[in-house]
Amino acid sequence: MTRRLPTATHPLTALVTGASSGIGAELATALAARGCDVVLVARRRDRLEALARRLSGLGVRAHALPCDLTDEAARRDLPHVVADLGLEVSILCNGAGVGFAGEFVTVPDEHRTAVLRLNVEATVDLCGHFVPAMVRRRSGAVLTVCSMLSFVPMPRMATYAATKAALLSFTEALHDELRPHGVAVTALCPGTVPTEFMELAGLGPAIGRMPAWALDDARQVAERGLDALARNRRVVVPSALYRTSVASARLLPRAALFGLLRRGSPFPARWPGASGVQARETAALSAP
Numbered sequence: 636m637t638r639r640l641p642t643a644t645h646p647l648t649a650l651v652t653g654a655s656s657g658i659g660a661e662l663a664t665a666l667a668a669r670g671c672d673v674v675l676v677a678r679r680r681d682r683l684e685a686l687a688r689r690l691s692g693l694g695v696r697a698h699a700l701p702c703d704l705t706d707e708a709a710r711r712d713l714p715h716v717v718a719d720l721g722l723e724v725s726i727l728c729n730g731a732g733v734g735f736a737g738e739f740v741t742v743p744d745e746h747r748t749a750v751l752r753l754n755v756e757a758t759v760d761l762c763g764h765f766v767p768a769m770v771r772r773r774s775g776a777v778l779t780v781c782s783m784l785s786f787v788p789m790p791r792m793a794t795y796a797a798t799k800a801a802l803l804s805f806t807e808a809l810h811d812e813l814r815p816h817g818v819a820v821t822a823l824c825p826g827t828v829p830t831e832f833m834e835l836a837g838l839g840p841a842i843g844r845m846p847a848w849a850l851d852d853a854r855q856v857a858e859r860g861l862d863a864l865a866r867n868r869r870v871v872v873p874s875a876l877y878r879t880s881v882a883s884a885r886l887l888p889r890a891a892l893f894g895l896l897r898r899g900s901p902f903p904a905r906w907p908g909a910s911g912v913q914a915r916e917t918a919a920l921s922a923p
């Protein structure tokens with residue numbers, strides 16, 4: 636890590652949300668490989684503990700802290716649990732996120748609310764819990780996983796895209812506010828990454844039809860995000876393909892953009908249903 640990340644003599648601690656799978660698990664792995672102690676947060680305890688065991692093998696301390704981040708009281712407890720472990724969070728990676736594809740009226744209320752609570756409320760709240768201490772120490776770093784959809788309003792994924800646009804706006808503003816305080820803040824905006832997110836979102840079949848070159852690799856996304864954070868880049872779109880897509884989408888007049896999206900949307904018109912979500916909820920609840 637370069638000068639932009641904390642330089643304390645004791646090992647740095649990174650708290651990573653969404654560490655039980657996908658990009659979050661890769662962020663935690665990459666941070667541990669770079670010598671950080673890691674605190675792993677998500678709901679599925681068994682996944683977190685298995686990753687913690689694996690990362691301990693790299694010679695760092697890795698702690699599994701199961702937490703439902705949509706639960707405000709559980710979020711409020713997190714900093715105390717971390718402090719009780721004798722840890723000080725120097726790097727916060729906001730990786731946890733969900734989204735559901737389908738026209739707005741086909742997605743059940745409770746799922747739309749979960750998207751808002753997890754993607755926006757929990758991320759802003761966790762920054763509120765951990766950033767003030769970074770400012771006091773005049774060192775720290777925050778990486779928030781946004782999306783290519785942070786740049787584009789997306790019919791059939793309207794709520795998710797809106798949450799990611801909000802996160803990008805929040806992250807860019809924090810980047811500017813915290814720069815004078817020695818705290819790095821970066822928005823990581825991946826394209827399409829084949830993770831469990833896609834199945835849960837109802838996008839499994841769409842991903843299956845995409846050529847391999849159009850898919851981002853979760854490990855590479857994580858590495859590029861951390862490299863950008865180390866340089867305190869405001870925003871990073873980790874692949875050239877999606878950098879071009881974002882630039883084109885920003886240049887196109889909205890009417891033309893929506894015309895293209897109407898004709899070629901990869902997203903289903905109806906949300907395909909709750910089976911994947913229920914399977915994960917069950918896994919999260921039944922984890923010992």
Ligand SMILES: NC(=O)c1ccc[n+]([C@@H]2O[C@H](COP(=O)([O-])OP(=O)(O)OC[C@H]3O[C@@H](n4cnc5c(N)ncnc54)[C@H](OP(=O)(O)O)[C@@H]3O)[C@@H](O)[C@H]2O)c1
Nearest residue numbers: 653655656657658677678679704731732782827828830832
């Ligand atoms: N995959 C993509 O194409 C893509 C593209 C752009 C951006 N992103 C973003 O990347 C981030 C990571 O997604 P991913 O693709 O790696 O998907 P993923 O493998 O499904 O990871 C999502 C993570 O969020 C956690 N999570 C879900 N609900 C939670 C809750 N209530 N409390 C705590 N943790 C919760 C999940 O763990 P538990 O279920 O164990 O709680 C999991 O660790 C998300 O913010 C997503 O929006 C993904």
